[in-house]
Amino acid sequence: MLQIECPWCGARDQQEFQYGGEAHIVRPESPDTLTDEQWADYLFNRANSKGVHAEQWCHTAGCRRWFNVLRDTVSYAVLAVYRPGERPSGSVE
C-alpha cells in the first residue's frame, strides 16, 4: 500500500490517511422495525473479505475528505479509489 491515491489530492503517503472500515454499510432507515438479529448484523457483522475489500478511508492529514477504496487484503494493493456516491469503474457491487 505505502501510497494511496486520494481522489482529490492524488497519490500520497499512506500515513496521511485514516482507515474507516468496510464501505457501503447503510444505516437501516427505521431501526425500531428490525429484529435484534438484523440490528446486530448491521452493528457488528462484517464481510472481512480475504481478497477484494471495499472500504472507507479519510485523507486526515490532507484534504480531510472521505472516499472509498477497493483493496486486496492479501497483497494490500489498492485496486481502485472512488468518491462517495460513486461506484468503482467496471467492478463489484
Place this chain on the structure above:
Amino acid sequence: MRRNRYSIFSLARNAVSYHQDWSEAWRSPDPAASYDVIVAGGGGHGLATAYYLAAEHDVGRIAVLEKGWIGGGNTGRNTTIVRSNYLWDEAAHLYEKSLQLWEGLSQELNFNVMFSQRGVMNLGHTLQDMRDIYRRSNANRLNGIDSEILTPAEIKAKVPAMNVSSEARYPVLGASFQPRGGVARHDAVAWGFARAADARGVDIIQNCEVTGIRRENGAVCGVETTRGLIGARKVAVVVAGHASVLADMAELRFPVESHPLQALVSEPLKPVLDTVIMSNAVHGYVSQSDKGELVIGAGIDAYTGYGQRGSFSIIEGNVAAIVELFPVFSRVRMLRQWGGIVDVCPDACPIISKTPVKGLYFNCGWGTGGFKATPGSGWVFAHTVAQDEPHALNAAFDLERFTTGALIDEHGAAGVAH
C-alpha cells in the same frame, strides 16, 4: 500408542547414541475417511482442543487439519506474554483458568514449554491510566488474581534500565504487576500439545487446508480439504485470522475483523530485563527471551489484512516508544520483524461457541491476546464440543452476545492489548 516419555533417563540413553535415535514426536498419518471430531486449525488453540478432547472426553476419533505446518500461524509469531489480570469477571475467570493450566503444563504434557513466571508489569503514564490500573487491580484481587501496584521507585528497583524520571517523554507514574504472569516458549506449546494429543490417538494432518464445510439438514457432516473430502460428526473451527473465511464456508456472518499485528526481536544481549513490560499508552511491549533477544510487540494496523505483514510506520512508532522508555536500547540492532493475522471482536473478547449449524463450533476472536489463553481455550472448547454445551467458564463468550447486547468490554478495560 504411548510415545517414549522424556526424562533425565531418556536424555542419558539418547546421549549414548549421539541423539541419533530419538523417535518422532508425533506421527504424520494420511487422513482417514471420517472422524468423530475434526479440529480445523493446528495452532496452539486447535492442538490444545484436540488434546483435551482426547485426554478428558470420550468423543471417538479425532483429527487436527492444518493448512500449513502446526504452530506456523499466530502461535509461532506472538510475543508470548501470559497473564490473567483482566477487568471483567467473565474474562478474568477464563484467563485465570488458563494461567492455572500453564502452571502445570510442562508436567501434564511431559514437554518443557518453558513457562517462566517472571511477572508482567503494565505501566501507567497518565492520571487516567493510573485510575484504570487501580480499578483493574482491585477487580483482580476481588477475583483472587494476584495483582500489586508499584510506585515509580519500586519499578526502578525492579527494572533499572527503564527511564522513570519525571522529565521522560512518557513519565511513568506507576504500574500494576502480576507476579504469576510471564512468558512461555511458543513453539514448544504447539509441539507439546501436538505430541501429547498424538500419544492419545489424535491424527495431526499438516498441509491439509479446509476448503468447504459440508452440511446436511442443518447439521455438519464433513469438510472438503485439499486432501479430499473427510467426513465428520462434529467440526471445531479454530483458525484465528481466518475465522471469517471459514464462517463464510457455512454461510455465517461473523462480528470479526482480521488485522495485521507485528513483532520484532533484537540481536541477543546479556540479561538486562527479567520481567515483562507493557505500556498501552505508548504501545510497546518488551521482554527478554532466554536466548537474550529483546522481544518487542507493536500494535495492529487499523486496516484489515490477511498478508501476515503490517505497515512500517507501526514499527517505527513502536520502537520510538520503547527507546524513550529504555534509552539504553537505542543502539541495539533488530534481527527480525514479522506479522501475524489477528481476529478481533468488537468487544476484544473471544467467541467460543456453538453455531446455528448443528455440530459446528467456532473458537475465534482472540485478537491480539490469545496465546496466554491457549490451554484454557482448548480446555473449555473441548468441553463445548464434547458436551454440545459451553462450560460455565465460556458460556458468556457465545455468538449470541452480539444480538443480546451482553458484550464483555475488555477493549481498553484491561488497559493493554496483549
